[in-house]
Amino acid sequence: MKLDHLFSTFRIKGMELKNRSVMPAMGTGYASSDGTVTDRLLAYLARRAAGGTAMIITEVCAVDTRGKGFPNELGAWGDHLVPSLARIPDALHPYGAKAVLQLHHAGRETFPVAAGGTPEAPSAIPSVILGQPCEEMSIPRITEVVEAFGKAAGRAKKAGFDAVEIHGAHGYLLTQFLSPFSNQRSDAYGGSEENRSRFVLHVVEAVRGAVGKDYPVIIRISADELIRGGYDLEFMKRFSPRLVAAGVDMIHVSLGVYSTPGNLTIASMDTDPGFNLFRARAIKEATGVPVIGVGRVRPELAEQAIAGGDADLIAFGRQHLCDPDFMNKLQQGNEKDIRWCTACNQGCIERLSFEMKSATCTFNPSCGREFKEGQGAGGAVYGLGALQAGQGHTAGAPGNGRRVWIIGAGPAGLSAALAASGKGCAVEVFERDGAPGGQVRPASRPPHKEAFMDWVNWAVNQLEKQKVSIRLREEMTGSMLSADRPDAVILASGALPAVAGIPGIDSAHVCDARDVLMGRVGLKDPAVILGAGYVGMEAADFLIEKGIRVVVLEMQSVPPVGKFTAHGYWLHKRIRDGGGRLVYGAEVTNIGPEAVSFVQKDQEWREPAAMVVTAMGARSENGLETVLEKLGIPCRTVGDAGSPRRLLEAIHEGHKAGREI
Ligand SMILES: Cc1cc2nc3c(=O)[nH]c(=O)nc-3n(C[C@H](O)[C@H](O)[C@H](O)COP(=O)(O)OP(=O)(O)OC[C@H]3O[C@@H](n4cnc5c(N)ncnc54)[C@H](O)[C@@H]3O)c2cc1C
Ligand SMILES: Cc1cc2nc3c(=O)[nH]c(=O)nc-3n(C[C@H](O)[C@H](O)[C@H](O)COP(=O)(O)O)c2cc1C
Ligand code: SF4
Structure with missing residues (x-):
């Protein structure tokens, strides 16, 4: 892949970047509840700097305690x-990465x-999603918050950051003031476009005033809210030149x-790569200042976007979580070694926002564990050779050639094999199927999910490099x-479909x-x-794409797949748009040759069916546990063999077992 533009240098004020790759802000939940930096956060960030990216923007950092988005948000609200x-720039600079604080x-x-x-908030209109009541800010309070942004920017400069990024995107306070939907004030800060713009312009002026004229100031914007009653790209094209006039040097063009x-x-796997780059170009044309493009951008697209003038820098968000070394690998021509982000959102944003747990990555079990696995700041980062060999699967205690058998080459087994072989065990993987991957193989067949097999191919490729053999068509027996x-x-024998006793x-x-x-x-x-x-739901999506009419019967009265996740939203939409029907609270009583009978709200129904497809859960396959116990062979059961769950549990448990065995 020719990536000359991606690997060219770039300068903004005094900040010289070694290439065009940016790690954008991503909330992790790794900071302390008092707003301080932890060793965990530092090790995670340093690990990304070691991977070759030019500029790292920290996750959200609150300028005022009342503006915290989650309890352990990073803070810049006090001297x-x-x-x-200051620990952040100190940890990133040795790797040649620039540090930017997101305010x-x-x-x-x-x-x-x-x-x-x-x-x-600007108006006492609760968040549409969180439903949380809020208070309208008074004018003195608005002034206080404007000053808080300025003071926080001054602290960032004092702490040694190379630049600041004002978070003016994603529906947070600055967007709330700009939006005619969330700002319904009738004073100088609401109503007309001019009034709605005032708060944001004051924030930019305060930040510029605090850092002086030579210090880079970036603002992140949502170019379009993409909601009914919100602002759109045309508004942002009119407004963004005023941001520049107020003191902004570069604009990071996000959306939504x-x-x-x-x-x-x-955006999830359901959205096309690079779908937002045209907005970056529009803002660049409107303002004449450099812009950062973002949104499922892959390296080849980044190259085209920079070469074609759509954007000057490219933010690769989740790709940095999934494989912190991807820039180094690209530069060295080791593209095959890259572990690609699938845009599944499960391990990162959904874990953070819906499960209230710290972020990680489904496919990178070391993400967020760098401090425990010895991949952190303070000189403990592995050399590049070790990173390439171990891919973050480098181990704790040495394996000393112990013979470890792994039963099953699904995600849990492959992940366990990488970790155990990475620490020097003599690993053999047994798989009864003719191909590795386990349930990922069917999981990668529905629309937009083909990238799931990328991880399987990557893992197999890494195991080949480590000379681990996967013995296909060999079913392990007692x-x-x-x-x-x-x-x-390590018993990673997974799960089989559950069968219900329906006539x-x-x-x-x-x-x-x-x-x-x-x-x-x-x-x-x-x-x-x-x-x-x-x-x-994914089987329905698959069948509808093939032109089959589909009805889905579900026993629960509420949809098990909510529309609040990105993939859930798109699944529901595609099924609805494709004429599929979802019936909830349906108890199936009989499967006849031509129809399925079910009861819903005490009423009997028949649904014509030439084909009946079962998707009623899974049951663990772990019969070998008792055999192993009787033989006295130490065993760890991982993934769906323990209990049927998801890829994240399978890959992370496999990794842990492989390290610890
Ligand atoms: C259609 C579908 C879509 C899915 N989509 C998602 C998704 O989007 N996100 C998500 O997180 N999860 C998803 N899942 C679930 C996910 O695939 C599983 O949780 C995961 O694959 C479990 O991994 P595992 O390695 O524990 O087991 P498995 O994937 O079941 O692998 C076990 C392997 O062990 C082998 N094996 C069993 N017994 C033996 C033996 N005795 N000897 C040798 N080999 C043996 C099997 O052949 C199999 O290859 C999906 C599942 C399906 C079916
Ligand atoms: C776990 C997670 C946390 C995020 N937190 C922030 C944040 O703190 N500030 C921000 O501006 N954007 C945040 N984002 C959005 C990312 O910066 C980025 O814009 C988004 O992931 C799209 O880029 P990508 O497709 O390259 O991942 C977050 C994204 C993820 C996945
Ligand atoms: S959890 Fe999924 S979306 Fe998030 S970084 Fe990992 S692969 Fe990408």
């Missing part, structure tokens, strides 16, 4: 935080537990707010174990979703799918 903040106030997009009371349908701010006793076993379930026209997705059965029209979890 006492300067020494703590943030969440406004109404937060909870009292984070804000320390009722959240504040919390309630934008399908979460286009952190007699094999007792005949050739390994020193330890007619054994009929010839009934098959499981995995068989449909793998092309093991012929398709017939119309189809009834039993179960509206992710597997059922």
Whole structure:
């Protein structure tokens, strides 16, 4: 891949960047509740700097305690935080990466537990998504918050940051003032476009005033709110030159707010790569200043965008979580070694926002564990050779050639094999199928999910490099174990489809979703799918794309797949737009040759079906556990073999077991 533009230098005021790659702000939940930097956060950031990116923008950093978006948000609200903040540039600079602090106030997009009371906003209009009541800011309070941005910027400069980024995007306080939807004030800060712009311009002026004329000031904007009643790109094209006049040097062109349908701010696999770059170009043309493009940008697209003048720098967000070394690998021509982000959102943003846990990555179990795995700041970062060999799977205690057998080459088994072999165990992987991947193979068949197989291919490629053999078409049995006793076993035998005791379930026209997705059965029209979890919904999506009429029957009365996740939103939309029907609270009573009978609200119904597809969950396959116990062979059971869950649990548990075995 020719990437001359991506690897060219760039200068903004006194800040010289070694290439055009930016790691944009990504909230992690790794900071302390008092706003200070932790060793965990530092190790995670330093690990990304070591990977070759030119500029790292910290996650949101609150300028005022009432503007915190989550309880352990990084803070710049007091002078006492300067020494703590200074640890970030100190950790990044040795790797040649520039450090930028993102200045943030969440406004109404937060909870009292984070804000320390009722959240504040331009108007007392609760967040559409969080539903949290909020208070209208008084004019003296507006002045205070403007000053807080200025003071926080001054602290960033004092702490040694190379630049600041004002967070003016994603529906937080600055966007809330700009938006005719969330700002319904009738004073000097609301109403007309001029009035709605005032707060943001004052913030920019305060920041510029605090840092002086030679210091780079970036603003992140949402170029379009993409909500009914919000502002649009045309507004931003008119407004953005005023940001420049107020003191901004560069504009980071993001998009969307919390309630934008399908979460286009952190777009899932359902959205095309580079879908937002045209907005970066529009803002660049409107202002004449450099812009940062963002939104599912891949390196080849980045190259085109920079060469074609769409953007000057490119922010690669989640790719930095999934593989911190991707820039170094690109530069060295080791593209095949890159672990690509799938835009699944499960391990990062959904874990952070819906599960209230710290962010990580489904496919990179070391993300957020760098401080524990010895990949941190303070001289402990591995040399490049070790990073390439271990891919973050480098281990704790040495394996000393112990014979470790791994049963199953699904995600849990592959991840365990990487970790165990990385620490020097003699690893063999046994897989009864003809190909590795386990359930990822059917999981990668529905529309937009093909990238899931990239991880399997990557893992197999890494194992080949480590000379680990995957013995395909070899089903592990008790007699094999007792005949050739390994020193330890990791049981990663996964799960099989669950079967319900419905009359007619054994009929010839009934098959499981995995068989449909793998092309093991012929398709017939119309189809009834039993179960509206992710597997059922994705099977519906798959069948609709193939022109089959689909009805999905679900026993629960509420949709198991909500529309609040990006992928969930797009699944519901595609099924609805494709004429599919979802029936909830439906208890299936019989599967006949031509129809499925079910009861809903005490009423009986029949749904015509030439094909019935089951998607009713999974059951663990772990019968070898008792055999291993009897033989006295140490064993760790991981992934779906423990209990059927998701890729994240499978990959992370496999990684942990491989390191610890
Ligand atoms: C259609 C579909 C879509 C999905 N989509 C997602 C998604 O979007 N996100 C997500 O997080 N999860 C998803 N999942 C779930 C996810 O794929 C599983 O949680 C994950 O694959 C579990 O990994 P595992 O390695 O534990 O087990 P598996 O993937 O089941 O792998 C186990 C492997 O062990 C092998 N094996 C079993 N017994 C033996 C033996 N005795 N000897 C040798 N080999 C043996 C099996 O052949 C298999 O290859 C999906 C699942 C399906 C079916
Ligand atoms: C876990 C997570 C946390 C994020 N937190 C922030 C944040 O603190 N500030 C911000 O401006 N954007 C945040 N974002 C958005 C990213 O900066 C980026 O714009 C988005 O992920 C799209 O880029 P990508 O497609 O390259 O990942 C976050 C994204 C993720 C995945
Ligand atoms: S969890 Fe999914 S979306 Fe998030 S960084 Fe990892 S692969 Fe990308």
